[in-house]
Amino acid sequence: MILGHDKQIGDFMAAWRSGSMHHAWLLGGPRGVGKATFARAAAARLLAEAAGQVPPESHLAIDRELPTARFIEGQAHPDFRYVERGPNKTGSALARNITVDQIRELSSLFDSTPALSDWRVAIVDSVDDLEPGAANALLKMLEEPPAKCLFLLVSHVPGRLLPTIRSRCRTLAFQALDDDVMASIADFHDVPPALVRGAGGSPGKLLASASLDLEPLRSEALKLMRQGDPSNACRAKLSQSLSARNSGDRYAAFLAMVPALIASEARELDGDARLRALDAYGEARTLSQVAPRLSLDPATTAFRMGSILASVAPSHERV
Template structure:
């Protein structure tokens, strides 16, 4: 399994822990969403199980050959010593694309029969939770905490968190923290180009800015012509759009039903654009930008939570961008 780009120090730290005499039973992989934590966690879990099944037979690192039994079983979803907890599709959603809001206590309790037995193929088993932030509180979190406090023999927990500060302190205290950082611009551009070979330089640059160090976030905006959105926002911020022409045109365009994905992207991008503009400001201009950012972020949250009118929301949001004009 190919390791994600970036965060070499975190990868090396876990490799060193794997090669040591003792491996902590619970790990918290923490960092922004979309930077490769889950990809690395799955690679690490596979290697942990492969090493335990046949110690000393694999070279250093995280690679597990294609023909290896561990790789084949995990790929088929049938490895008896590997469990992955994540949000499941809603029962009411026939497409299977809409996920439940959380990981319920029933999923956590489903681990108990496995914990009551010894691992099947080696002395080790791995439980990966993607993400621990989604585990339902308090019931499911407390059920998991019991296993972290008294870990079953040979069990390694890997918990992925995008916001570790929101976790129960008792869960954090049972885990060894491994931090993952946002990627640099060169790594971001490399990943975007690998996935979107036909994207022009302007679109790559726009996606890198929007990703803010998260390749997953950047690629989530792919195909939405983010460069054009940024260009409109930049023009409004430059001259204030005193005639309202740009704001009206943008609001009408993003209010169309077919433009829903771009509207969602705009709700993310506009507050971020204001925040980026604030970095080069001082004094009163900085205060104006920070106030506009706070208002834009609240408007974005309300637009989603309350299903506000799209056209009115875009017009109001673009008005906040207009306050950046000199």
């Protein structure tokens, strides 16, 4: 199910119907808004239709029981590759980058004869993760593309990519989803509607919030913004909860959630209260970006984020 991206679907399908499909599409936009989901659906539609499994239609989705859909889901489609970061050397986490060897392995796809139709598709999720050698290897493929091939390149920050890669792609821009679409997604996945507000228009963040039980953290954040924390009790509770063992995913999700939550609160305020919220938004956004990169102490970072939230409260409620 792809909601909120009707224009992107229309543009892609119009290009496919025209018979002059561009060989590389750059799917750019915020993290978690559905770019990779779109890429998989686009790949499945093109390969299924090229194989004669579905008639030409205007929509993107295909039946999940079709052979193409099942092969892609099972990572067994001979004319399809999905490239993403693999495990690190110890197998304890994901590697930092997509390696040059991973990109070079795409040659086995494009140098062989297509098996189920005359098209081949590769998704790179995300091109932001390419190490320099991998970026150059991909660029060479984009410069000399085989016939009837399609590259779908997912990017969360397309402005940071090599200009030479961007220039060889058709860009399809994705945006954060509006509240009505997010509410529909929450309802479909049986997610508490209250979590929509802190997701910032990102279905990925919304579903992560539900799986990580972020509702108590969201409620605590709202309490800090509205009631402050004169006794430090709320901040101490946050600090202890988010620095506990095995709480790394909740801690990361909390950091990502707070800026959007403050921005949402700011829209409901005016005057000095809104100015305080906007200042807090800037601080929270910076901290949420810097803390993971510098591996800052989770307990200290959570307490500091709590202080930023409390700064939104009226002055008599703050420390």
